[in-house]
Amino acid sequence: xxxxxxxxxxxxxxxxxxxxxxxxxxxxxxxxxxxxxxxxxxxxxxxxxxxxxxxxxxxxxxxxxxxxxxxxxxxxxxxxxxxxxxxxxxxxxxxxxxxxxxxxxxxxxxxxxxxxxxxxxxxxxxxxxxxxxxxxxxxxxxxxxxxxxxxxxxxxxxxxxxxxxxxxxxxxxxxxxxxxxxxxxxxxxxxxxxxxxxxxxxxxxxxxxxxxxxxxxxxxxxxxxxxxxxxxxxxxxxxxxxxxxxxxxxxxxxxxxxxxxxxxxxxxxxxxxxxxxxxxxxxxxxxxxxxxxxxxxxxxxxxxxxxxxxxxxxxxxxxxxxxxxxxxxxxxxxxxxxx
Numbered sequence: 001x002x003x004x005x006x007x008x009x010x011x012x013x014x015x016x017x018x019x020x021x022x023x024x025x026x027x028x029x030x031x032x033x034x035x036x037x038x039x040x041x042x043x044x045x046x047x048x049x050x051x052x053x054x055x056x057x058x059x060x061x062x063x064x065x066x067x068x069x070x071x072x073x074x075x076x077x078x079x080x081x082x083x084x085x086x087x088x089x090x091x092x093x094x095x096x097x098x099x100x101x102x103x104x105x106x107x108x109x110x111x112x113x114x115x116x117x118x119x120x121x122x123x124x125x126x127x128x129x130x131x132x133x134x135x136x137x138x139x140x141x142x143x144x145x146x147x148x149x150x151x152x153x154x155x156x157x158x159x160x161x162x163x164x165x166x167x168x169x170x171x172x173x174x175x176x177x178x179x180x181x182x183x184x185x186x187x188x189x190x191x192x193x194x195x196x197x198x199x200x201x202x203x204x205x206x207x208x209x210x211x212x213x214x215x216x217x218x219x220x221x222x223x224x225x226x227x228x229x230x231x232x233x234x235x236x237x238x239x240x241x242x243x244x245x246x247x248x249x250x251x252x253x254x255x256x257x258x259x260x261x262x263x264x265x266x267x268x269x270x271x272x273x274x275x276x277x278x279x280x281x282x283x284x285x286x287x288x289x290x291x292x293x294x295x296x297x298x299x300x301x302x303x304x305x306x307x308x309x310x311x312x313x314x315x316x317x318x319x320x321x322x323x324x325x326x327x328x329x330x331x332x333x334x335x336x337x338x339x
Contacts, residue, residue, distance in 0.1 A: 004067050004094055005136065005166055005196070008220055010221075011214060011222075012220075013221070013222055013238045013239060014036060014037040014199060014224070015039070015224065016039065016224060017041055017096070021225075022040075022041060022225070023041060024040075024061055024065065025262065025266060027065045028062065032232070033232040036221075038067075039068070040068065040069070040070045041071070042106070043058045043059045043087065044072075044073060044111075045072050045076070045079040045111075046074055046109070048082070049083065059090060060090065066093055069095060069096040070095055071098050071140070072084065072096070072097060073097070073106060074125075075125065076110070077121075077129075078128065080097070080125050081128040081132040083129075085132050088133055094135050094136045094165075097126065097137065097138070097140070098112055098140055099142075102175075102177050113145065116174070117149070119155060119158055123158045123161075126139060126163070127163070130164065137165060138166045139167055139168070140168040140201075141155050142173060143169075143183060145174050145175065146173050152171070153186075153189050153193045157194065164196065166197040166198070166199065167190065167198050168199040168200075171183040171184060171186035187202075187213070188218055200213045200223065204223075205226070205227040207237035207247060210224070224238075229284070230289070231287070252319055253319045256289065256318050262281070262288070263285060285315065298318075
């Protein structure tokens with residue numbers, strides 16, 4: 001029987017975990033458009049130990065999302081081992097350890113990319129999770145903490161030796177955050193250094209970027225985060241290109257319909273005041289049409305909308321506009337974790 005690890009060797013196209021963005025609803029949308037694999041938003045091991053309801057909600061997923069990994073973070077091996085047991089009870093296909101998040105609130109608690117500053121502790125965390133996890137374990141890392149400590153290859157050797165079954169590499173340092181260019185050659189170096197599958201992540205904004213990453217790094221699969229925001233079609237486009245075809249671009253109507261469906265799902269599945277849902281979704285809605293003619297002028301109106309009807313009225317204006325090749329010239333502000 002083929003395993004998830006086997007699948008990841010076959011040029012899969014995965015959805016990256018991004019806090020506050022890639023929730024269960026968005027993961028389902030991306031699956032519909034061809035994402036082969038998805039990872040949940042990061043979940044605090046400490047909060048899971050305190051039985052935080054919010055943390056369990058972040059870890060939950062639906063059958064439609066499979067194969068899916070639950071991503072956990074933390075710097076204490078014991079807490080991470082307990083977290084692996086707890087999320088294992090949800091029966092994910094894998095557990096992913098976040099060692100790449102640059103967010104201050106994660107790093108200051110010795111989680112995320114802070115582990116790249118202490119490789120012995122990194123080893124203890126991976127070992128503890130692997131020993132307790134009922135499913136395969138993977139790890140997501142960055143290039144290193146800063147330019148003076150690029151240690152992705154060394155970390156990858158440790159991660160492999162401690163029993164993780166694949167690695168995702170975002171080749172920026174923690175200090176870079178999301179600025180500058182992702183150094184894809186680091187993905188290639190990790191691929192050359194280990195035997196387990198390597199997933200490349202970073203600066204895949206258009207489908208053509210994924211093909212370039214495969215060609216330049218030799219990675220086994222790719223993971224897309226920000227390039228999918230408001231554009232889940234990117235997964236199908238990558239697959240079409242890999243098969244030698246030419247992707248068909250979604251019409252303005254299709255993009256508006258998808259934005260409205262996304263909002264309807266959020267309103268239907270989120271408890272609480274619908275106003276808060278609409279406000280939280282404004283940036284998502286703007287991403288769906290960000291590179292269409294007229295979007296710049298209507299963006300302020302989108303961010304002023306407070307009801308579904310108002311959103312629909314604004315977005316319907318795009319349907320009569322001429323569609324252009326998407327440039328994906330989108331501002332991804334306030335991204336709190338790796339993409």
